[in-house]
Amino acid sequence: MGHRTLGTPASSPPGSAALPASDYDLVEVWNDVVDTRHLLWSVIIGAVISVGTFLIAERILASVVDTPAIAKAYAMLAGVLGCIVSGVVSALLFPPKRVVIESTNDDAWRDQIMRDLAENPNTTMSERDLDPAVIREMEELGLRKLFASYGDGGANAPAQRKE
């Protein structure tokens, strides 16, 4: 079922294109989209859990372990585990701000790409000089006919299509 926790937008049919996402205040941070309130909470959660774990572990270990350097290293390890815990907590609380669409092979896209490839003067669509292994590979993928149909010059361009 995924996430039905706080912040899930009410008006978002799953999989629909370009969701307005009106309930979110979206910003792009560190190469992905987040909600500003969720971001604030995730920073607080990360800080409190990780630093808390580290400080508590440091206090306990200092009295248990004899060598201070080793106690400190283990306290850091505990702190790092705290980081992972804070990540898990944030992952459970805040859903991703992404829409994943199961793409079906879009003919319009494919025709556009094939036209671009056919127009490139440095390449050819012709099977002349092509290794039999490559021809077999294209056959298995259902691409052989498609490429051949755009063959030299692309005269009979989108006539044939693979099923």
Add this chain to the structure above:
Amino acid sequence: MDGLVYDIIVAAGFGLFGAVLFSLVGLVSGTDETATIAPITLLVVLLGAPPAGIFSFWMAAAVSKHMTHAVPTALLGIPGDTMATPLLQDATTLRNLGVPHIALRKMISGAVIAAFVSLPLAVAFALVLAPFGQTITQAAPWLFLGAAVLIAYSSAGRFASVAALVPFVVIILALQALTGQYNVKLGVSYFLGIAIGPLIADLFTVLSPAERKRMHRDNLRQFALAPDVKSWGGYFPNPFKVLDRKQAQWTAGAAGITSATFVFSPVAMAVIMGELVGSRIKHAYHRITSVLAVRNGVTESTYIAEALIPLIAFGLPLSPVAAGPAAPLFNAPPRFTIDTATGTVNNLHTMLTPLEFLGYGLIAVVLAALVAYPFAMNYARGAAAFVSRNISHEAIVSTFVGLALVIGLWEGGFLGVLVVTVMGLVGGLLYRILNFNPGVQFMGYYTAVLTAPALIRLFS
């Protein structure tokens, strides 16, 4: 012999850990290799792992992440990390043709072959260069200055990056003077700050109303996930069957050549070798698939060479990879140190022999090939879908904010946290505005630590 058997078991254990962990990390799109591999390796070093374990951990992590970052690149059309950018166009073409799984398989099969070719060659090249080690170590302060300028110029920032080196080094020197007043000497905090600088800078800028408007997005991020087709029986695919004979030869050849180039960026080498091979192949489909295999093979081989050659030959991080993701193998105070004043290097370079590097490296590459390769080939689609649907970006931000604070506190208390914040904010903003990237910033750090004292001695 007991010692050797123990070391092999340790290497295999840490290698397996690195391979599994970073096979998963690679699936998260946009995770930079410097921001993830460097801090985790640093932890492995500081927690006291044996040298054989540290090396195989790093190696398995780097090779595995390189495999699985091809998954978001091929299936979602977003680069897994910076090294994947030269592959994006051809991968997108295949995605639009409805066969993104072919892009993925060509890419990572190229990477497997390249890893096995480049490891022994990189060790061999290192042995050739090793006799010059003593001279190189003595000249290190000036070499680092030269390397910093060269790497800055070859970054996207060009002269802006070269010029920005000066104030950047001054900031590091000033911070060192500040913490020195309280008898606190920091190293790791600078690294971590630089590595996650882009995140820290973004967290600051989002607080500013005008900048927030610029970062505002109206829509959720959209991904189109392509369908998958499996074309082999069993669990383990054979890279020599996924690539045709010519592609395997081109990939192995390109990987061999680029195993000797340890100062250029993997991205640049991938572009050059891809063009070179592409210009020899006429058929459009065959060209795209071959270029994908070769380019991904080349980013792998250059990456391995850039880390191993300086590590084995000199023990000094004289390449972009060595100064970035592999940095903790060279410098992880207090355990690994580089002191140019006395010319002493104390890191993996002094702890492992070239033969050990080769052996433990091979263990790591085999483990990555056994873990990451079949995983990416078999479960790419499901894994990419799971990550994009279930792991929010907020969760990743949460983890890294925690990491920055814990490491800062651990190394230098409140001062450590301050240094991470300052380096992150300044470095992150310079990266965004001037393209003064983290690799260049790491070189700036070395310039401050190694070259600046030598310069001051020279003029006093």
